Amino acid sequence: MVTVSEEDVEKELKLHDQLDLVLVLAIGSSPAPHLVVQKRAVLISKLLGVDSEAEPYYYGPYSETITEKLQDARNATLFRRRGDGKYELTLMGMRAYELLMKRLAVEKGEDVPRFIETLHRMSEDELLALTYHLFPESFEESKIKGKVRVMIERFKGKGLVKAKREGEKIVLEVDA
Amino acid sequence: MSSEESEKKVEEIDASISIQVPKTSLKIELRFKREKLVLQEDVKIGEAKVFRSSEGWLLVRYDDKTKKLFYAFLDKKGRLREMGEL
Numbered sequence: 467m468v469t470v471s472e473e474d475v476e477k478e479l480k481l482h483d484q485l486d487l488v489l490v491l492a493i494g495s496s497p498a499p500h501l502v503v504q505k506r507a508v509l510i511s512k513l514l515g516v517d518s519e520a521e522p523y524y525y526g527p528y529s530e531t532i533t534e535k536l537q538d539a540r541n542a543t544l545f546r547r548r549g550d551g552k553y554e555l556t557l558m559g560m561r562a563y564e565l566l567m568k569r570l571a572v573e574k575g576e577d578v579p580r581f582i583e584t585l586h587r588m589s590e591d592e593l594l595a596l597t598y599h600l601f602p603e604s605f606e607e608s609k610i611k612g613k614v615r616v617m618i619e620r621f622k623g624k625g626l627v628k629a630k631r632e633g634e635k636i637v638l639e640v641d642a
Numbered sequence: 643m644s645s646e647e648s649e650k651k652v653e654e655i656d657a658s659i660s661i662q663v664p665k666t667s668l669k670i671e672l673r674f675k676r677e678k679l680v681l682q683e684d685v686k687i688g689e690a691k692v693f694r695s696s697e698g699w700l701l702v703r704y705d706d707k708t709k710k711l712f713y714a715f716l717d718k719k720g721r722l723r724e725m726g727e728l
Binding site: 509512513515577578580581584585586587588589592595596599600601602603618621622623624625626627629630631632634635636637638639640641642 | 668669670671672673674675676688689690691692693694695696697698699700701702703705707708710711712713714715716717718719720721722723724725726727728
């Protein structure tokens with residue numbers, strides 16, 4: 467049985483840049499299609515302060531750099547593209563994912579890795595709606611803006627979060 | 643023009659301009675009703691932040707272009723429950 471020690475993972479991680487590691491976090495423990503990996507990576511990189519070089523494109527924020535990294539042979543130790551087009555982590559990639567989640571919990575607090583796990587449970591449609599909503603410039607080039615706007619409208623005014631201005635600050639009241 | 647002449651001209655100018663310093667962050671206050679918890683946070687332009695509540699996650703992002711705060715609430719199963727902006 468092939469095993470990967472933590473020392474091996476540490477060595478491997480040193481060979482990659484921050485965006486490679488964001489992709490490991492974006493793919494996670496179950497295979498995901500390109501669009502899903504892109505959107506998760508855009509969100510995770512924003513949370514972690516990593517530049518994903520994403521720009522508005524036909525199907526929401528898109529990063530050519532991420533696409534190149536997903537295809538880069540130097541990253542084949544961490545993830546690969548399967549026959550059905552989905553991306554999955556290698557054994558080394560899985561160990562790297564576990565280690566990165568532990569590191570994030572220490573460096574950024576427990577909430578960040580737990581939120582990333584929640585992100586992995588999102589449906590493709592809702593993930594798309596979320597990225598368009600948080601990055602409204604995504605509508606500029608979009609070919610699916612009508613469909614996405616309808617999706618976003620469905621989630622407005624539900625009463626769980628109320629926003630108001632109080633002087634210079636914005637107050638968000640959360641009832642959930 | 644000599645530097646002496648230049649200085650004289652500057653002294654003669656009786657006008658002023660005001661430069662508005664662009665905001666680099668936005669103050670937000672989060673009031674989690676169920677936990678009876680209030681948080682004060684600064685959200686930098688373009689940055690996204692996430693906060694945990696009893697039922698899920700509140701995501702916020704301050705967009706520079708529209709000068710709006712965009713927010714979304716996700717439950718723990720990863721289902722969108724609310725989206726809005728101000």
